[in-house]
Amino acid sequence: MADLLEFKNVTKVYSSGLLSRASTTALNNVSFKIEEDDQTIMAVAGESGSGKTTLAMLLLGFIEPTEGQILYKGQDITHLRGPDRMTFRREVQAVFQDPFAVFNPFYTVDHLLTVPIKRFKLARSKAEIRDKMVEALTAVGLHPQDVLGRFPHQLSGGQRQRINVARALVLKPRILVADEPVSMVDASLRANILEILQSLQQDHGVSILYITHDLTTAYHVAKSILVMYRGTVMEAGDVDRIIKDPQHPYTRLLIDSIPWPDLNRRWGETEIKARESDIGVVSSGCKFYGRCPFAMDKCKTLPPLFQINEQQAASCYLFDEHPQIASERLTELLPV
């Protein structure tokens, strides 16, 4: 089966300072694949600074990897030119987190939706442009007459976010990178937006990379999940197994911090060991070392991924009785 998208041992290092050369590894040896024929929803979860957004930026071709390759239909995306590049640009779309920041306040909603249609020459007449806009807006649950002709400041956050999804939708993408698409949207609308995402995958043949810090929504929409921390994959596999039975100490902390809407399930049974500000930078070794309640001496060298069962792997020495699995083979554990 052909791969639509492949991350091959991708590492991204940001360096700053002309003299001191301080560098930050935002993403460390990440590999995964998205197949052409089986559309999936893969969640990438982690807290701020885990490298989720770097991953999205790399996938969209906004930044280049320091090491490794990102292949789209077998071609390295940094070397795409001409029509191939246009196709890539159209087929890989994004929805970003902050519905307040991505709009140009001087343009109406019509402009926002018209530009991509014109840019990719998807419509021949003004009437056709309008039809496409109306269709996309209706698909995301908006009344076109409520939003067309309006300026961003006249719309609520939920409306703006749905317009963002509509903007991606008019282009009929193959891959949608959804970077925290619902974190700033109402709970009741969240369900709608997640439903829209799922119908994109099921009915429109779009694979979705769902980037989030919210494991509840990840659990509900995604098939597989990568849990990241400071650029490294901590745990990966089937979303059901990981949410219901997390293994890595970091995943356990994350899942324990979810505010479940359930009075019988109280928040925070496990103590948060260290505040994020107290943790020094661990250059080598497990990135979670400073906060891990089970930290051991050998954690000072970076743990490889251990395959815990057929659909779950964790990068932690607590599981060193299990077989190791190379990072490139991680995709094999991820259900589609």
Place this chain on the structure above:
Amino acid sequence: MENSLMADRKSSPAGQAGGQVLEVNDLHVSYYTDAGRADALDGVSLSLNAGEKLGLVGESGSGKSTMALAMMRMIKPPGRIEGGQVIVDGTDLMALSDEEMLKARLSKIAYIPQGAMNSLNPVLRIGAQMMDAVIAHKTPLSKNDIEKRCRESLESVDLDGGVFQMYPHELSGGMKQRVCIAIGILLQPKVIVADEPTSALDVVTQRQVMETLDKVREQLGAAIILIGHDMGLMAQFVDKVAVLYAGQVMELSTVKEMFTDALHPYSEALINSLPNLENKGVFQGIPGLAPALLRLPPGCSFHPRCPKVMDHCRSERPETILQNGRTVSCHLFSQEENQAA
């Protein structure tokens, strides 16, 4: 923690737990737009005791943020406060002069706006911004006292003293949010209104920030109004929940009652739309759209989306009914009352 934040509070009789610190009576706010008048708050009433935590939930456009701004008297044109009272600690804020209101902000009622962490000035040190906040509200404190107060405030939100000298870009999101809480409690308010204080933070940081907020609430004996739409967070944090819809309080119950036995069909739908571990992949949104305030349906504003709609819901607006200490605004319950009578 022995510091003056605590000492001041002890000397203030109104700060004792149990006493009522906030009473909102029949608050009305309208926005005058080109297309007509929109009633963003339509007669909201509620009260809070010292140390209590109230969650204010509702969809976008339900009036949550307007409520916060109205309580702070920070509604700007084309919005206008049309009437009502906001009584904090015995003082009706609506009756104060602008000058008096300026002093009341931060010392009686503090507001942590949505996305507060992005409101820090990037070119000023944290300490300078905190001191500015105190000076702007015309306190009689000396400069040294103000600095001391700021440092204590940072300490009580678990930030290192070094943060005083830092710039906002040197802090993480969670730390910035804690700075905003620290600014909010500088003058020991009786009521803290926090508008989605953790909406852009990850779960672990969110938990830490909420724990911090709870800690300062305990220290100050202040009441907290937490505005948001995350019912999970509400379940874990607040004591009482008020559900807003189209500018009206549809239901006000304790969090336990709300989750086990919601009265209003809208609250019920909200609870049912929540994701949990058992119902994977089931997205039960609330059918229909939130109403546009400019063209509110007649009668009960929820009736077009209500699964239990009755004939007179379409024409008569339901009264607010008090039932076992809970309030609900729905004809289902006014009927029961009629039958009982």
